[in-house]
Amino acid sequence: MARLPRLGPAILAGHPGPLALPRYDRAALRPGIVHLGLGAFFRAHGVLYTEDVLNAQGVASAGGDWGILGASLQRPDQRDRLAPQRGLYTAIEHGAGGVKARIVGNLLGVLVAPEDPAALVARMAAAETRIVSLTVTEKGYCHDPATGRLRPDHADIRHDLENPAAPRSAVGFLAAALRLRWQAGQKPFSVLCCDNLPHNGRLLAGLLHDFAALHDDSFATWIARAVPFPCTMVDRIVPAQTAADLAEAEALTGCHDAAPVVHEPFRQWVIEDHFVDGERPDWALAGAQFTADVAPFEHMKLRLLNGAHSALAYLGYLAGHETIGDTMADPAFTAFLRGLWREEILPVLPPPPGMDLLAYTEALAARFANPAIRHRTWQIAMDGSQKLPQRLLGTVRERLAQGLPVERLALVVAAWVRYAGGVDERGQPIDVRDPLAQPLRAALDAAGEDPAARVRAALGFTAIFGEDLAADARFAGAVTGAYRRLLSAGARAALA
Numbered sequence: 001m002a003r004l005p006r007l008g009p010a011i012l013a014g015h016p017g018p019l020a021l022p023r024y025d026r027a028a029l030r031p032g033i034v035h036l037g038l039g040a041f042f043r044a045h046g047v048l049y050t051e052d053v054l055n056a057q058g059v060a061s062a063g064g065d066w067g068i069l070g071a072s073l074q075r076p077d078q079r080d081r082l083a084p085q086r087g088l089y090t091a092i093e094h095g096a097g098g099v100k101a102r103i104v105g106n107l108l109g110v111l112v113a114p115e116d117p118a119a120l121v122a123r124m125a126a127a128e129t130r131i132v133s134l135t136v137t138e139k140g141y142c143h144d145p146a147t148g149r150l151r152p153d154h155a156d157i158r159h160d161l162e163n164p165a166a167p168r169s170a171v172g173f174l175a176a177a178l179r180l181r182w183q184a185g186q187k188p189f190s191v192l193c194c195d196n197l198p199h200n201g202r203l204l205a206g207l208l209h210d211f212a213a214l215h216d217d218s219f220a221t222w223i224a225r226a227v228p229f230p231c232t233m234v235d236r237i238v239p240a241q242t243a244a245d246l247a248e249a250e251a252l253t254g255c256h257d258a259a260p261v262v263h264e265p266f267r268q269w270v271i272e273d274h275f276v277d278g279e280r281p282d283w284a285l286a287g288a289q290f291t292a293d294v295a296p297f298e299h300m301k302l303r304l305l306n307g308a309h310s311a312l313a314y315l316g317y318l319a320g321h322e323t324i325g326d327t328m329a330d331p332a333f334t335a336f337l338r339g340l341w342r343e344e345i346l347p348v349l350p351p352p353p354g355m356d357l358l359a360y361t362e363a364l365a366a367r368f369a370n371p372a373i374r375h376r377t378w379q380i381a382m383d384g385s386q387k388l389p390q391r392l393l394g395t396v397r398e399r400l401a402q403g404l405p406v407e408r409l410a411l412v413v414a415a416w417v418r419y420a421g422g423v424d425e426r427g428q429p430i431d432v433r434d435p436l437a438q439p440l441r442a443a444l445d446a447a448g449e450d451p452a453a454r455v456r457a458a459l460g461f462t463a464i465f466g467e468d469l470a471a472d473a474r475f476a477g478a479v480t481g482a483y484r485r486l487l488s489a490g491a492r493a494a495l496a
Protein backbone atom coordinates (compact mmCIF):
# COMPACT_ATOMS: atom_id res chain seq x y z
CA MET A 1 0.00 0.00 0.00
CA ALA A 2 1.30 3.44 -0.89
CA ARG A 3 2.44 5.50 2.06
CA LEU A 4 0.00 8.31 2.70
CA PRO A 5 1.24 11.89 3.06
CA ARG A 6 1.26 13.32 6.58
CA LEU A 7 -1.68 15.56 7.40
CA GLY A 8 -0.58 19.18 7.07
CA PRO A 9 -1.46 22.64 5.74
CA ALA A 10 -1.73 21.31 2.17
CA ILE A 11 -5.15 19.95 3.06
CA LEU A 12 -6.45 23.47 3.75
CA ALA A 13 -6.38 24.19 0.01
CA GLY A 14 -9.30 21.82 -0.47
CA HIS A 15 -10.43 18.25 -0.15
CA PRO A 16 -12.65 16.21 -2.46
CA GLY A 17 -14.49 14.29 0.30
CA PRO A 18 -17.16 15.42 2.80
CA LEU A 19 -14.52 16.79 5.13
CA ALA A 20 -15.14 20.22 6.67
CA LEU A 21 -12.16 22.60 6.65
CA PRO A 22 -11.42 25.81 8.60
CA ARG A 23 -13.19 28.73 6.90
CA TYR A 24 -10.98 31.47 8.36
CA ASP A 25 -7.50 32.69 7.57
CA ARG A 26 -5.34 30.48 9.72
CA ALA A 27 -2.16 32.38 8.82
CA ALA A 28 -3.60 35.50 10.49
CA LEU A 29 -4.40 33.73 13.77
CA ARG A 30 -2.48 34.66 16.95
CA PRO A 31 -2.61 32.72 20.23
CA GLY A 32 -4.76 34.53 22.79
CA ILE A 33 -5.33 31.33 24.77
CA VAL A 34 -2.77 29.05 26.39
CA HIS A 35 -4.24 25.69 27.36
CA LEU A 36 -2.62 23.53 30.04
CA GLY A 37 -3.15 19.77 29.74
CA LEU A 38 -3.77 19.27 26.04
CA GLY A 39 -5.52 15.91 25.86
CA ALA A 40 -8.21 14.44 23.63
CA PHE A 41 -11.01 16.03 25.67
CA PHE A 42 -10.05 19.66 25.15
CA ARG A 43 -9.21 19.03 21.49
CA ALA A 44 -12.78 17.74 21.03
CA HIS A 45 -14.41 20.40 23.22
CA GLY A 46 -12.87 23.84 23.89
CA VAL A 47 -10.85 23.85 20.67
CA LEU A 48 -13.95 22.98 18.61
CA TYR A 49 -16.13 25.63 20.30
CA THR A 50 -13.44 28.18 19.50
CA GLU A 51 -13.08 26.82 15.96
CA ASP A 52 -16.81 27.35 15.44
CA VAL A 53 -16.55 30.97 16.59
CA LEU A 54 -13.69 31.60 14.18
CA ASN A 55 -15.61 29.91 11.37
CA ALA A 56 -18.63 32.07 12.13
CA GLN A 57 -16.80 35.40 12.54
CA GLY A 58 -13.43 35.16 10.86
CA VAL A 59 -10.19 35.97 12.69
CA ALA A 60 -10.31 39.76 12.49
CA SER A 61 -13.86 40.26 13.69
CA ALA A 62 -13.79 37.57 16.39
CA GLY A 63 -12.88 40.39 18.80
CA GLY A 64 -9.35 39.18 19.39
CA ASP A 65 -6.95 36.59 18.19
CA TRP A 66 -8.31 33.42 19.59
CA GLY A 67 -5.83 30.84 18.41
CA ILE A 68 -4.80 28.30 21.03
CA LEU A 69 -1.37 27.27 22.15
CA GLY A 70 -1.48 23.94 23.97
CA ALA A 71 0.89 22.78 26.69
CA SER A 72 1.59 19.30 27.97
CA LEU A 73 2.72 19.30 31.58
CA GLN A 74 4.12 15.78 31.51
CA ARG A 75 4.85 13.96 28.29
CA PRO A 76 5.95 15.09 24.81
CA ASP A 77 3.62 12.73 22.87
CA GLN A 78 0.92 15.24 21.88
CA ARG A 79 3.57 17.67 20.61
CA ASP A 80 5.40 14.88 18.80
CA ARG A 81 2.20 13.88 17.02
CA LEU A 82 0.92 17.38 16.31
CA ALA A 83 4.07 19.38 15.48
CA PRO A 84 4.73 17.59 12.14
CA GLN A 85 1.10 18.43 11.27
CA ARG A 86 1.49 22.11 12.29
CA GLY A 87 -1.16 21.50 14.94
CA LEU A 88 -3.82 20.33 12.45
CA TYR A 89 -5.87 17.25 13.28
CA THR A 90 -9.10 15.49 12.34
CA ALA A 91 -12.11 15.59 14.67
CA ILE A 92 -14.48 12.72 13.94
CA GLU A 93 -18.03 12.69 15.27
CA HIS A 94 -19.70 9.31 15.77
CA GLY A 95 -23.45 9.51 16.24
CA ALA A 96 -26.74 7.96 15.27
CA GLY A 97 -26.62 10.05 12.11
CA GLY A 98 -23.33 8.44 11.06
CA VAL A 99 -19.88 9.98 10.84
CA LYS A 100 -18.95 13.65 10.37
CA ALA A 101 -15.37 14.79 10.10
CA ARG A 102 -13.55 18.10 10.11
CA ILE A 103 -10.02 19.42 10.10
CA VAL A 104 -9.39 21.66 13.09
CA GLY A 105 -7.23 24.72 12.54
CA ASN A 106 -7.01 26.84 15.69
CA LEU A 107 -4.48 24.81 17.65
CA LEU A 108 -1.32 26.70 16.77
CA GLY A 109 1.30 24.66 18.57
CA VAL A 110 2.15 22.56 21.60
CA LEU A 111 4.72 23.33 24.29
CA VAL A 112 6.15 20.56 26.44
CA ALA A 113 6.54 22.02 29.91
CA PRO A 114 9.24 19.73 31.36
CA GLU A 115 11.52 20.43 28.37
CA ASP A 116 11.49 24.18 28.98
CA PRO A 117 9.32 25.33 31.88
CA ALA A 118 10.53 28.93 31.56
CA ALA A 119 9.29 29.09 27.95
CA LEU A 120 5.78 28.10 29.04
CA VAL A 121 5.82 30.61 31.90
CA ALA A 122 6.94 33.33 29.47
CA ARG A 123 4.20 32.43 26.99
CA MET A 124 1.52 32.55 29.67
CA ALA A 125 2.87 35.84 31.00
CA ALA A 126 3.03 37.46 27.52
CA ALA A 127 0.48 40.28 27.20
CA GLU A 128 -1.01 38.55 24.16
CA THR A 129 -2.30 35.73 26.38
CA ARG A 130 -5.71 36.72 27.71
CA ILE A 131 -6.97 33.35 28.85
CA VAL A 132 -5.20 30.35 30.37
CA SER A 133 -7.52 27.35 30.32
CA LEU A 134 -6.94 23.97 31.93
CA THR A 135 -7.85 20.30 31.62
CA VAL A 136 -5.19 18.66 33.75
CA THR A 137 -7.57 16.02 35.23
CA GLU A 138 -8.61 15.85 38.87
CA LYS A 139 -5.25 14.72 40.19
CA GLY A 140 -3.46 17.55 38.38
CA TYR A 141 -4.61 20.06 41.02
CA CYS A 142 -2.49 18.55 43.82
CA HIS A 143 -5.34 19.02 46.25
CA ASP A 144 -7.11 16.99 48.85
CA PRO A 145 -10.23 15.77 47.07
CA ALA A 146 -12.33 15.62 50.24
CA THR A 147 -11.61 19.19 51.36
CA GLY A 148 -10.56 20.88 48.11
CA ARG A 149 -7.48 22.36 49.83
CA LEU A 150 -3.94 22.44 48.41
CA ARG A 151 -1.63 19.68 49.64
CA PRO A 152 1.59 21.50 50.60
CA ASP A 153 3.16 18.04 51.08
CA HIS A 154 2.48 17.01 47.45
CA ALA A 155 5.82 16.29 45.73
CA ASP A 156 5.10 18.68 42.82
CA ILE A 157 3.95 21.47 45.12
CA ARG A 158 7.04 21.08 47.31
CA HIS A 159 9.16 21.21 44.16
CA ASP A 160 7.36 24.31 42.87
CA LEU A 161 7.68 26.17 46.15
CA GLU A 162 11.43 25.61 45.96
CA ASN A 163 11.71 26.29 42.21
CA PRO A 164 9.08 28.94 41.50
CA ALA A 165 10.51 29.92 38.11
CA ALA A 166 10.68 26.33 36.80
CA PRO A 167 7.51 24.69 38.11
CA ARG A 168 5.97 21.29 37.41
CA SER A 169 2.35 21.61 38.51
CA ALA A 170 -0.46 23.57 36.90
CA VAL A 171 -0.80 25.61 40.09
CA GLY A 172 2.95 26.34 39.99
CA PHE A 173 2.78 27.49 36.34
CA LEU A 174 -0.20 29.75 36.98
CA ALA A 175 1.52 31.28 39.99
CA ALA A 176 4.79 31.84 38.11
CA ALA A 177 3.11 33.55 35.15
CA LEU A 178 0.69 35.61 37.24
CA ARG A 179 3.58 36.73 39.44
CA LEU A 180 5.37 38.16 36.38
CA ARG A 181 2.24 40.08 35.44
CA TRP A 182 1.81 41.33 38.99
CA GLN A 183 5.44 42.40 39.31
CA ALA A 184 5.24 44.26 36.00
CA GLY A 185 2.05 46.03 37.11
CA GLN A 186 0.10 44.47 34.23
CA LYS A 187 -3.40 43.11 34.24
CA PRO A 188 -3.76 39.36 34.76
CA PHE A 189 -5.12 36.76 32.36
CA SER A 190 -8.39 34.96 33.09
CA VAL A 191 -8.04 31.40 34.39
CA LEU A 192 -10.60 29.03 32.88
CA CYS A 193 -10.72 25.67 34.63
CA CYS A 194 -12.39 23.00 32.47
CA ASP A 195 -12.00 19.96 34.71
CA ASN A 196 -14.79 17.93 36.30
CA LEU A 197 -14.38 19.38 39.78
CA PRO A 198 -16.99 20.99 42.01
CA HIS A 199 -16.93 24.81 41.71
CA ASN A 200 -13.87 24.28 39.56
CA GLY A 201 -12.96 27.96 39.19
CA ARG A 202 -13.40 28.73 42.85
CA LEU A 203 -11.52 25.59 43.83
CA LEU A 204 -8.57 26.56 41.65
CA ALA A 205 -8.67 30.16 42.93
CA GLY A 206 -8.37 28.77 46.46
CA LEU A 207 -5.45 26.51 45.53
CA LEU A 208 -3.60 29.35 43.87
CA HIS A 209 -4.24 31.64 46.77
CA ASP A 210 -2.94 29.01 49.22
CA PHE A 211 0.13 28.45 47.06
CA ALA A 212 0.87 32.15 46.64
CA ALA A 213 0.36 32.82 50.35
CA LEU A 214 3.18 30.40 51.13
CA HIS A 215 5.44 32.90 49.31
CA ASP A 216 4.03 36.34 49.61
CA ASP A 217 0.82 37.65 51.12
CA SER A 218 0.54 40.72 48.90
CA PHE A 219 0.76 38.55 45.75
CA ALA A 220 -1.91 36.27 47.21
CA THR A 221 -4.11 39.28 47.90
CA TRP A 222 -3.71 40.51 44.32
CA ILE A 223 -4.73 37.09 43.00
CA ALA A 224 -7.85 37.12 45.15
CA ARG A 225 -8.73 40.65 44.05
CA ALA A 226 -7.71 40.83 40.40
CA VAL A 227 -7.72 37.39 38.77
CA PRO A 228 -11.03 35.99 37.49
CA PHE A 229 -11.54 32.24 37.76
CA PRO A 230 -14.90 31.63 36.08
CA CYS A 231 -16.46 28.29 36.98
CA THR A 232 -17.45 26.09 34.05
CA MET A 233 -19.36 22.92 33.35
CA VAL A 234 -17.90 21.00 30.42
CA ASP A 235 -19.42 17.97 28.76
CA ARG A 236 -18.61 15.74 25.83
CA ILE A 237 -17.74 12.06 25.77
CA VAL A 238 -14.30 11.64 24.19
CA PRO A 239 -12.57 8.28 24.59
CA ALA A 240 -8.79 7.96 24.44
CA GLN A 241 -7.34 7.52 20.95
CA THR A 242 -7.20 4.01 19.47
CA ALA A 243 -5.60 2.39 16.42
CA ALA A 244 -9.05 2.22 14.82
CA ASP A 245 -9.28 6.04 15.04
CA LEU A 246 -6.03 6.41 13.10
CA ALA A 247 -7.32 4.12 10.37
CA GLU A 248 -10.60 5.99 10.19
CA ALA A 249 -8.84 9.37 9.94
CA GLU A 250 -6.72 8.02 7.08
CA ALA A 251 -9.78 6.85 5.21
CA LEU A 252 -11.50 10.21 5.72
CA THR A 253 -8.60 12.52 4.89
CA GLY A 254 -6.35 10.49 2.61
CA CYS A 255 -3.51 11.53 4.94
CA HIS A 256 -1.78 10.03 7.92
CA ASP A 257 -3.06 11.90 10.99
CA ALA A 258 -1.24 10.85 14.16
CA ALA A 259 -3.63 12.77 16.41
CA PRO A 260 -7.30 12.40 15.46
CA VAL A 261 -10.03 12.70 18.10
CA VAL A 262 -13.28 10.75 18.04
CA HIS A 263 -16.21 12.24 19.94
CA GLU A 264 -19.96 11.99 20.36
CA PRO A 265 -22.32 14.58 18.77
CA PHE A 266 -23.46 16.03 22.11
CA ARG A 267 -21.54 18.85 23.73
CA GLN A 268 -22.28 21.37 26.46
CA TRP A 269 -20.34 24.22 27.98
CA VAL A 270 -21.76 26.44 30.71
CA ILE A 271 -19.47 29.29 31.73
CA GLU A 272 -19.61 32.06 34.31
CA ASP A 273 -19.12 35.27 32.37
CA HIS A 274 -16.31 36.74 34.39
CA PHE A 275 -13.21 37.57 32.31
CA VAL A 276 -10.54 40.29 32.46
CA ASP A 277 -12.05 43.29 30.61
CA GLY A 278 -14.72 40.93 29.29
CA GLU A 279 -12.19 39.59 26.78
CA ARG A 280 -13.08 36.13 25.52
CA PRO A 281 -14.23 34.46 22.30
CA ASP A 282 -17.96 34.75 21.75
CA TRP A 283 -18.43 31.07 22.54
CA ALA A 284 -22.20 31.62 22.67
CA LEU A 285 -22.06 31.69 18.86
CA ALA A 286 -21.04 28.04 19.11
CA GLY A 287 -23.75 27.17 21.61
CA ALA A 288 -21.97 27.75 24.93
CA GLN A 289 -24.18 29.08 27.67
CA PHE A 290 -23.09 32.03 29.83
CA THR A 291 -24.60 32.25 33.27
CA ALA A 292 -24.09 33.96 36.60
CA ASP A 293 -23.98 30.67 38.50
CA VAL A 294 -22.72 27.38 37.10
CA ALA A 295 -23.26 25.43 40.34
CA PRO A 296 -26.63 23.82 39.52
CA PHE A 297 -25.42 22.73 36.06
CA GLU A 298 -22.18 21.39 37.41
CA HIS A 299 -23.97 19.48 40.16
CA MET A 300 -26.33 17.95 37.62
CA LYS A 301 -23.50 16.88 35.36
CA LEU A 302 -21.05 15.63 37.98
CA ARG A 303 -23.68 13.63 39.83
CA LEU A 304 -25.81 12.30 36.98
CA LEU A 305 -23.27 11.86 34.21
CA ASN A 306 -19.93 11.37 35.90
CA GLY A 307 -21.43 9.59 38.93
CA ALA A 308 -23.17 7.14 36.61
CA HIS A 309 -20.02 6.80 34.52
CA SER A 310 -18.00 5.78 37.56
CA ALA A 311 -20.76 3.37 38.65
CA LEU A 312 -20.78 1.70 35.23
CA ALA A 313 -16.99 1.72 35.10
CA TYR A 314 -16.33 -0.19 38.36
CA LEU A 315 -19.30 -2.54 38.23
CA GLY A 316 -19.04 -3.01 34.45
CA TYR A 317 -15.32 -3.70 34.59
CA LEU A 318 -15.81 -6.30 37.34
CA ALA A 319 -18.57 -7.93 35.29
CA GLY A 320 -16.18 -8.23 32.34
CA HIS A 321 -17.52 -5.38 30.15
CA GLU A 322 -14.90 -3.57 28.13
CA THR A 323 -16.76 -0.36 27.27
CA ILE A 324 -19.61 1.77 28.59
CA GLY A 325 -21.55 0.90 25.43
CA ASP A 326 -21.12 -2.84 26.11
CA THR A 327 -22.19 -2.31 29.72
CA MET A 328 -25.32 -0.44 28.62
CA ALA A 329 -26.19 -3.29 26.26
CA ASP A 330 -26.56 -5.49 29.37
CA PRO A 331 -30.13 -5.04 30.71
CA ALA A 332 -29.07 -5.74 34.29
CA PHE A 333 -26.93 -2.61 34.12
CA THR A 334 -29.48 -0.31 32.52
CA ALA A 335 -32.02 -1.32 35.15
CA PHE A 336 -29.50 -0.65 37.92
CA LEU A 337 -28.54 2.69 36.40
CA ARG A 338 -32.14 3.88 36.18
CA GLY A 339 -32.65 2.87 39.81
CA LEU A 340 -29.50 4.70 40.85
CA TRP A 341 -30.64 7.88 39.10
CA ARG A 342 -34.30 7.81 40.08
CA GLU A 343 -34.20 6.38 43.58
CA GLU A 344 -30.93 7.72 44.95
CA ILE A 345 -29.47 10.66 43.01
CA LEU A 346 -32.42 12.64 41.63
CA PRO A 347 -34.37 12.94 44.93
CA VAL A 348 -31.54 15.01 46.44
CA LEU A 349 -30.61 17.01 43.34
CA PRO A 350 -32.24 20.40 42.69
CA PRO A 351 -32.64 20.94 38.91
CA PRO A 352 -30.92 23.89 37.21
CA PRO A 353 -33.37 26.56 36.00
CA GLY A 354 -35.53 25.21 33.20
CA MET A 355 -34.07 21.68 33.23
CA ASP A 356 -36.08 18.45 33.36
CA LEU A 357 -33.68 16.06 35.06
CA LEU A 358 -35.55 12.91 34.18
CA ALA A 359 -35.29 13.86 30.51
CA TYR A 360 -31.62 14.64 31.09
CA THR A 361 -31.02 11.10 32.41
CA GLU A 362 -32.89 9.59 29.45
CA ALA A 363 -30.64 11.52 27.08
CA LEU A 364 -27.62 10.35 29.08
CA ALA A 365 -28.71 6.72 28.77
CA ALA A 366 -28.81 7.13 24.98
CA ARG A 367 -25.40 8.82 24.96
CA PHE A 368 -23.86 6.05 27.07
CA ALA A 369 -25.38 3.39 24.82
CA ASN A 370 -23.86 4.90 21.61
CA PRO A 371 -22.12 1.80 20.19
CA ALA A 372 -19.84 3.89 17.98
CA ILE A 373 -18.14 5.49 21.01
CA ARG A 374 -15.85 2.87 22.53
CA HIS A 375 -15.20 4.39 25.93
CA ARG A 376 -13.39 1.84 28.05
CA THR A 377 -14.60 1.12 31.58
CA TRP A 378 -10.91 0.87 32.54
CA GLN A 379 -10.30 4.45 31.35
CA ILE A 380 -13.12 5.88 33.45
CA ALA A 381 -12.15 3.73 36.45
CA MET A 382 -8.84 5.56 36.57
CA ASP A 383 -8.16 7.96 39.46
CA GLY A 384 -11.22 6.92 41.44
CA SER A 385 -9.80 8.39 44.64
CA GLN A 386 -9.94 11.82 42.99
CA LYS A 387 -13.34 11.33 41.39
CA LEU A 388 -15.60 9.66 43.97
CA PRO A 389 -16.06 12.68 46.27
CA GLN A 390 -17.69 15.03 43.75
CA ARG A 391 -19.38 12.30 41.72
CA LEU A 392 -20.96 10.09 44.39
CA LEU A 393 -20.04 10.96 47.94
CA GLY A 394 -21.88 14.31 48.00
CA THR A 395 -25.08 12.43 47.21
CA VAL A 396 -24.26 9.83 49.87
CA ARG A 397 -23.74 12.56 52.46
CA GLU A 398 -26.98 14.33 51.67
CA ARG A 399 -28.99 11.10 51.77
CA LEU A 400 -27.48 9.98 55.06
CA ALA A 401 -28.23 13.39 56.57
CA GLN A 402 -31.88 12.92 55.59
CA GLY A 403 -31.96 9.33 56.87
CA LEU A 404 -32.44 7.94 53.34
CA PRO A 405 -31.05 4.58 52.17
CA VAL A 406 -27.85 4.47 50.08
CA GLU A 407 -27.93 0.87 48.82
CA ARG A 408 -27.01 1.44 45.19
CA LEU A 409 -24.43 4.13 45.95
CA ALA A 410 -22.88 1.79 48.51
CA LEU A 411 -22.66 -0.94 45.88
CA VAL A 412 -20.69 1.41 43.62
CA VAL A 413 -18.31 2.29 46.46
CA ALA A 414 -17.94 -1.42 47.23
CA ALA A 415 -17.13 -2.08 43.57
CA TRP A 416 -14.47 0.62 43.75
CA VAL A 417 -13.00 -1.06 46.87
CA ARG A 418 -13.01 -4.38 45.03
CA TYR A 419 -11.37 -2.77 42.00
CA ALA A 420 -8.74 -1.01 44.13
CA GLY A 421 -7.86 -4.43 45.60
CA GLY A 422 -6.31 -5.12 42.21
CA VAL A 423 -7.76 -8.59 41.44
CA ASP A 424 -10.84 -9.12 39.29
CA GLU A 425 -13.64 -11.69 39.60
CA ARG A 426 -11.69 -14.25 37.60
CA GLY A 427 -8.61 -13.83 39.75
CA GLN A 428 -6.82 -11.76 37.12
CA PRO A 429 -4.77 -8.69 38.11
CA ILE A 430 -6.32 -5.26 37.47
CA ASP A 431 -4.05 -2.46 36.21
CA VAL A 432 -5.22 0.10 38.78
CA ARG A 433 -4.18 3.66 37.87
CA ASP A 434 -4.71 6.07 40.72
CA PRO A 435 -2.42 8.41 42.65
CA LEU A 436 -3.46 6.52 45.80
CA ALA A 437 -3.24 3.05 44.20
CA GLN A 438 -0.26 1.94 46.26
CA PRO A 439 -1.35 3.05 49.73
CA LEU A 440 -4.87 1.75 49.03
CA ARG A 441 -3.59 -1.61 47.94
CA ALA A 442 -1.27 -1.79 50.95
CA ALA A 443 -4.10 -0.94 53.34
CA LEU A 444 -6.38 -3.55 51.74
CA ASP A 445 -3.68 -6.21 51.80
CA ALA A 446 -2.99 -5.44 55.46
CA ALA A 447 -6.71 -5.78 56.24
CA GLY A 448 -6.73 -9.39 55.05
CA GLU A 449 -9.78 -11.23 53.70
CA ASP A 450 -12.49 -10.09 56.10
CA PRO A 451 -14.94 -7.89 54.12
CA ALA A 452 -15.68 -5.57 57.04
CA ALA A 453 -11.97 -5.03 57.66
CA ARG A 454 -11.29 -4.34 53.99
CA VAL A 455 -14.11 -1.83 53.72
CA ARG A 456 -12.99 -0.15 56.97
CA ALA A 457 -9.45 0.12 55.57
CA ALA A 458 -10.69 1.79 52.37
CA LEU A 459 -13.15 4.16 54.07
CA GLY A 460 -10.33 5.16 56.41
CA PHE A 461 -8.85 7.25 53.59
CA THR A 462 -10.16 10.58 54.85
CA ALA A 463 -8.67 12.39 51.82
CA ILE A 464 -11.45 10.63 49.88
CA PHE A 465 -14.24 10.10 52.40
CA GLY A 466 -13.67 13.00 54.76
CA GLU A 467 -13.72 12.54 58.53
CA ASP A 468 -17.51 12.27 58.47
CA LEU A 469 -18.08 9.39 56.04
CA ALA A 470 -14.98 7.57 57.30
CA ALA A 471 -16.65 7.43 60.71
CA ASP A 472 -20.25 6.80 59.58
CA ALA A 473 -21.40 3.37 60.76
CA ARG A 474 -24.48 3.33 58.51
CA PHE A 475 -22.37 3.99 55.45
CA ALA A 476 -19.75 1.42 56.46
CA GLY A 477 -22.51 -1.14 57.05
CA ALA A 478 -24.08 -0.55 53.64
CA VAL A 479 -20.74 -0.72 51.82
CA THR A 480 -19.74 -3.88 53.71
CA GLY A 481 -23.04 -5.58 52.87
CA ALA A 482 -22.60 -4.67 49.21
CA TYR A 483 -19.00 -5.82 49.25
CA ARG A 484 -20.07 -9.22 50.61
CA ARG A 485 -22.62 -9.52 47.78
CA LEU A 486 -19.94 -8.68 45.22
CA LEU A 487 -17.75 -11.43 46.63
CA SER A 488 -20.43 -14.09 46.86
CA ALA A 489 -22.51 -13.35 43.74
CA GLY A 490 -20.29 -11.26 41.45
CA ALA A 491 -20.95 -7.74 40.19
CA ARG A 492 -23.66 -8.59 37.69
CA ALA A 493 -25.82 -10.56 40.12
CA ALA A 494 -25.20 -8.00 42.88
CA LEU A 495 -27.04 -5.40 40.79
CA ALA A 496 -30.38 -7.11 41.26
Ligand code: CS2
Pocket (backbone or CB within 6 Å): 196, 234, 235, 236, 237, 238, 305, 306, 309, 310, 379, 380, 381, 387
Ligand atom coordinates in the same frame (compact mmCIF):
# COMPACT_ATOMS: atom_id res chain seq x y z
C1 CS2 B 1 -15.44 10.34 32.44
C2 CS2 B 1 -15.41 11.76 31.86
O1 CS2 B 1 -13.21 9.66 32.32
C3 CS2 B 1 -14.14 9.93 33.08
O2 CS2 B 1 -14.04 9.82 34.29
O3 CS2 B 1 -16.48 10.26 33.37
O4 CS2 B 1 -14.27 12.01 31.17
C4 CS2 B 1 -16.64 12.02 30.97
O5 CS2 B 1 -16.59 11.26 29.80
C5 CS2 B 1 -16.77 13.47 30.63
O6 CS2 B 1 -16.77 14.23 31.80
C6 CS2 B 1 -18.03 13.72 29.82
O7 CS2 B 1 -18.26 15.09 29.73
